[in-house]
Amino acid sequence: MTGIPTGRLAVWWVLASEIVIFGGLLGAYIMHRIGHPEWEGQAIHTNVWAGGFNTFVLLSSSLSAVLAHQAAERGDGKSAARLLLLTAAGGATFLIVKAFEWTAEITSGFTIGSNLFWSFYYTAAGLHALHVLAGMVILLFVAATAAKNIELHRVENIGIYWHFVDIVWIFLFPLLYIAK
């Protein structure tokens, strides 16, 4: 009836709700940031290079995800699986960098309770990291089935989700790292 396969339709509905979740959080952050110019003194402590590197990692993992989709379209499940594993490796790299970054920040005394800027910082980046982790689990599951050349339509579905996670980070990066 919708003209869209059920699995992909479900992904779009999930993303519609995710827009409201992340949009609400980021909207609240933006209005507080504008109302509190003193947050600049806190934002200056975030690591632009770590954030920039992670942006590069997620953009690259989005490339491997879309190439996996392309391979699945050709019916090449093995290539799709390899590219999905590469995408998951990108997610793992992202989380490892994040772990080092957070360790440095927390040991420097910037915790989630330090003030509202850091509360937003850890909540937004943490919620995003949870989405990366969830995406990685699904990527590994879909890669396992794609390697056997079954259910290849799933490759596109997890790809759409992964690109969304990428888009969320594309907005988090300037908000948390660039705006000083």
Place this chain on the structure above:
Amino acid sequence: MTEHVQRNYVKIWAMLCALLVVSILGPLIGIRMLTVITAFGVAIVKAFLVAKHFMHLDIEKRWVAYVLLAMIGFIVVMFAGIAPDVMKHDGLRWENTAAKEAVRSGGGAVAGGHR
């Protein structure tokens, strides 16, 4: 599946990486307006490129984009409704003393504090 058009994904990825470099270098110049344009303007362009070319929204059923845009519309409504109260720290018959104190002291903002 939606893959019906030939695209050069590597070229799109290269464009995204170039835009990332611009968003990092822009603020280094130190002009506030330039930072806003290079960081947030570039973010919008990057998100558009990913949505169009990687998520294939341009060849997806049109109503999907409308549903996603409607969700963004809800966020705009929320922002318009709440932002004046959060961004301003006083009005005709109210004052957010805690927020004013946070701005004055240069320390952390605390929630609440209206009177």
